[in-house]
Amino acid sequence: MTDTREQFHPENHPNDHFLLTTVVGSYKKPKWLDRARELLEDEDASFDEDDWEEATDDASRLITEEHERTGMDVICDGEMRRNEMVEYFAHLIEGYEFNGRVKVWGHNYFDKPSVVEEVEYGEEWLVDEFEFTDSVSERPVKVPITGPYTLANWSFNEVYDDEEQLAYDLADLVNEEIDRLVDAGAKYIQIDEPALATTPDDHAIVGACLDRIVDDIPEDVRVGLHVCYGDYSRIYPEMLDYPVDEYDLELCNGNYEQLDVFTEHEFTKDLALGVVDAHVAEVEPVEEIKENIVKGFEVVPPERLTVSPDCGLKLLPREVAYGKMENMVQAAREVEEELDAGEIDVGLAAPTSD
Structure with missing residues (x-):
C-alpha cells in the first residue's frame, strides 16, 4: 500500500516522531454568517448571491486561519459553505x-x-470550496x-427498487466529484459515512460503494473513512477490506470502551483516533488528551496514528472548539517528544488473526 501520509509531514517538524493532527470537518459558524443566510433567504432583504459569496469567503478565511493557529498539520475551513x-x-x-x-430526535429537525x-451529477459540489481554502x-x-x-x-427513496442501487448510483457521482477535486489539487479526501455504524448489516454495500469511488483515484491521494456512533464490533474486522x-473513529465519547474491538484482529490500516469529545462543551486538559493519544498505540504504532477530535465540532461554542484543537495539538507534540526520549512504551497490542 502506498504511503500517503508522509506528504503531510512538515519539513520543519520539531520531533523525530510524527503524529498527524487534523480535524473531522464541521465547525461552529460565526453568528454573522448565520444572519447572512437569513438575509439571503429573506425576499425583502437587499442581500444577493454575491453578498452571500463574500460572506462565506470571509467566514472560510477566518476559520481556516483559526485552524492554522492551533498548529494542526492538515486543516479545513470548518464547512462554512x-x-x-x-x-x-x-x-x-x-x-x-x-x-x-422531519423530526429526527428530541426537538431536532432535519x-x-x-x-x-x-x-x-449537476453542478460541482466542493471544488470552489477546496480551491478557496x-x-x-x-x-x-x-x-x-x-x-x-x-x-x-438519510433520504426518502421514491424511485429506486432498493436503497442499494440508489447508493451505487450516488457512489458514481461521488467518484466524479472526487475526480474533479483531485484535478484541482486535493490530496486528502475524507468520506463521511455515519449511517454505516447505525445500520452495520449493510457494510458490504458500503464496501462496494467505496470500490466505485476510489476506482480511478491516484495512489498518492489519501482517502479516509469517518464512521461515528454505533457498535464497531459489527463491522470489524470486515471493514479493513475497504x-x-x-479509518477515523469516534471512541472518546464512549470512554474508549470499544477500543478492544480493534485489538482482536490486526488493524492493518491507519487509525485516526478521536481524542477529544465533540459532544462535551468543556476543553480537556493536555494531560488527559495525552492519555487518550497513548491509547491509540494499543491498536497501531505511532507512524500509523492520526490525532483528531471524535467528530465535527459545529455544535460547540467556538472558543471551546478552538481550545480543544489547541490542546490536542500540544498534547500530540508532547507525546512525540516523549516517544523520542523513549519514555512511552508503545505497547502495540495487535496480534495477527491467526
Whole structure:
C-alpha cells in the first residue's frame, strides 16, 4: 500500500516522531454568517448571491486561519459553505427535492430530501470550496465529503427498487466529484459515512460503494473513512477490506470502551483516533488528551496514528472548539517528544488473526 501520509509531514517538524493532527470537518459558524443566510433567504432583504459569496469567503478565511493557529498539520475551513451534511449535497444533485423538515430526535429537525428521479451529477459540489481554502491556507487542506451510503440512507427513496442501487448510483457521482477535486489539487479526501455504524448489516454495500469511488483515484491521494456512533464490533474486522488508507473513529465519547474491538484482529490500516469529545462543551486538559493519544498505540504504532477530535465540532461554542484543537495539538507534540526520549512504551497490542 502506498504511503500517503508522509506528504503531510512538515519539513520543519520539531520531533523525530510524527503524529498527524487534523480535524473531522464541521465547525461552529460565526453568528454573522448565520444572519447572512437569513438575509439571503429573506425576499425583502437587499442581500444577493454575491453578498452571500463574500460572506462565506470571509467566514472560510477566518476559520481556516483559526485552524492554522492551533498548529494542526492538515486543516479545513470548518464547512462554512455547507448547511448540513446531506441537505447541502442533495441541493446540488439532480433528482432530489425537498418537501419540508422531519423530526429526527428530541426537538431536532432535519430537512430530509426525497429522491424523485434517478440521480445525476449537476453542478460541482466542493471544488470552489477546496480551491478557496487552499488559496488562503499555508497548510495542507482536507476535503470531507458525505458518502453515498449515508446520502441514500438519510433520504426518502421514491424511485429506486432498493436503497442499494440508489447508493451505487450516488457512489458514481461521488467518484466524479472526487475526480474533479483531485484535478484541482486535493490530496486528502475524507468520506463521511455515519449511517454505516447505525445500520452495520449493510457494510458490504458500503464496501462496494467505496470500490466505485476510489476506482480511478491516484495512489498518492489519501482517502479516509469517518464512521461515528454505533457498535464497531459489527463491522470489524470486515471493514479493513475497504479500499481506504485511514479509518477515523469516534471512541472518546464512549470512554474508549470499544477500543478492544480493534485489538482482536490486526488493524492493518491507519487509525485516526478521536481524542477529544465533540459532544462535551468543556476543553480537556493536555494531560488527559495525552492519555487518550497513548491509547491509540494499543491498536497501531505511532507512524500509523492520526490525532483528531471524535467528530465535527459545529455544535460547540467556538472558543471551546478552538481550545480543544489547541490542546490536542500540544498534547500530540508532547507525546512525540516523549516517544523520542523513549519514555512511552508503545505497547502495540495487535496480534495477527491467526
